[in-house]
Amino acid sequence: MTDFAIQYGEHVTRARRDGRPVVALESTIISHGLPHPDNVRVAQEIEQTVRDNGAVPATIGMIGGKLVVGLSAEQIEHLAQPGETAKLSVRDLAVAAATGADGATTVAATSAVAAAAGIRVFATGGLGGVHREASSTFDESADLTTLARTPVVVVCAGVKSILDVGATLERLETLGVAVAGYRTRRFPGFFVTDGGHDLDWQLSSPAQIADAMKARDEQGVHQGALIVANPLPADEQLDPALHDRTLTEGLSRLAADAVTGKAVTPFLLAHFHTSTQGKSLAVNVRIILRNAALAAQIAAAASPAPATLGFSVPA
Ligand code: PSU
Ligand code: MN
Numbered sequence: 494m495t496d497f498a499i500q501y502g503e504h505v506t507r508a509r510r511d512g513r514p515v516v517a518l519e520s521t522i523i524s525h526g527l528p529h530p531d532n533v534r535v536a537q538e539i540e541q542t543v544r545d546n547g548a549v550p551a552t553i554g555m556i557g558g559k560l561v562v563g564l565s566a567e568q569i570e571h572l573a574q575p576g577e578t579a580k581l582s583v584r585d586l587a588v589a590a591a592t593g594a595d596g597a598t599t600v601a602a603t604s605a606v607a608a609a610a611g612i613r614v615f616a617t618g619g620l621g622g623v624h625r626e627a628s629s630t631f632d633e634s635a636d637l638t639t640l641a642r643t644p645v646v647v648v649c650a651g652v653k654s655i656l657d658v659g660a661t662l663e664r665l666e667t668l669g670v671a672v673a674g675y676r677t678r679r680f681p682g683f684f685v686t687d688g689g690h691d692l693d694w695q696l697s698s699p700a701q702i703a704d705a706m707k708a709r710d711e712q713g714v715h716q717g718a719l720i721v722a723n724p725l726p727a728d729e730q731l732d733p734a735l736h737d738r739t740l741t742e743g744l745s746r747l748a749a750d751a752v753t754g755k756a757v758t759p760f761l762l763a764h765f766h767t768s769t770q771g772k773s774l775a776v777n778v779r780i781i782l783r784n785a786a787l788a789a790q791i792a793a794a795a796s797p798a799p800a801t802l803g804f805s806v807p808a
Pocket of ligand 1 (some may be wrong): 619
């Protein structure tokens with residue numbers, strides 16, 4: 494009988510046994526969001542950044558039908574090869590396992606698997622959301638509905654700027670997903686610092702975010718995710734004028750090439766990376782590394798001190 498249960502990388506098994514903080518990382522960014530061979534190097538840099546900030550990285554993906562929490566360096570490199578890696582949302586996980594697929598997990602799938610594995614903090618670049626033509630195409634990322642029922646903290650730089658940001662914020666409100674800016678009351682715009690919308694809440698330190706996680710647990714009321722929106726500093730963003738030009742051109746190519754469904758996001762990201770001669774790629778990498786660092790600090794702040802791990806310290 495084939496065993497379809499989640500498998501854990503050795504480093505993750507060890508971290509869980511020792512009660513060390515763990516940060517979940519997605520693989521769609523690597524397989525479908527960044528070009529080869531940069532993606533292989535970036536994937537390792539993301540993991541190293543998590544370690545440097547006091548947590549253990551658990552990159553999630555599927556290898557030959559096995560769902561793995563804590564892919565090895567070789568497994569990550571395998572999923573980073575151009576071509577055969579499927580893009581897996583939550584609904585795809587079981588069918589992909591039955592067919593023995595290799596797959597990269599999206600924000601939706603990664604957060605769902607992380608929560609199932611007891612990992613509470615997850616770092617990505619930018620979330621999926623409501624696409625600009627959604628009122629006619631119905632193209633809204635499953636990231637939104639999944640985060641509505643998944644108790645994780647997702648550190649991101651807002652939603653991808655290729656989306657309808659205002660509509661996405663409205664949907665997050667309807668779906669009951671908590672959103673707070675990290676040291677800001679403006680919702681970041683992924684490649685650009687300011688996404689053009691105000692936020693109700695701001696959280697100012699990893700300890701304060703850990704308090705929000707604890708409060709949610711103790712209240713037992715809210716079941717959804719907390720999005721921690723971490724903007725790039727203004728001097729590190731993609732030039733907003735270049736951003737807007739590139740986006741307009743990308744959207745018209747999307748229509749001309751009749752790209753739809755799950756190919757839309759990778760198509761637009763690839764258009765940015767080629768048409769800005771790698772400028773957007775460098776920005777995308779900075780976004781992910783900054784989010785990985787903050788996520789690790791949050792996971793460390795939320796993790797119980799060793800003395801409270803079931804031992805009582807004699808007086
Ligand atoms: N953030 C990035 N690059 C990416 C993605 C996010 O910096 O490639 C991926 C995430 O995996 C997200 C997915 O879940 O894009 C959204 O795809 P869609 O719009 O098809 O749901
Ligand atoms: Mn979509």
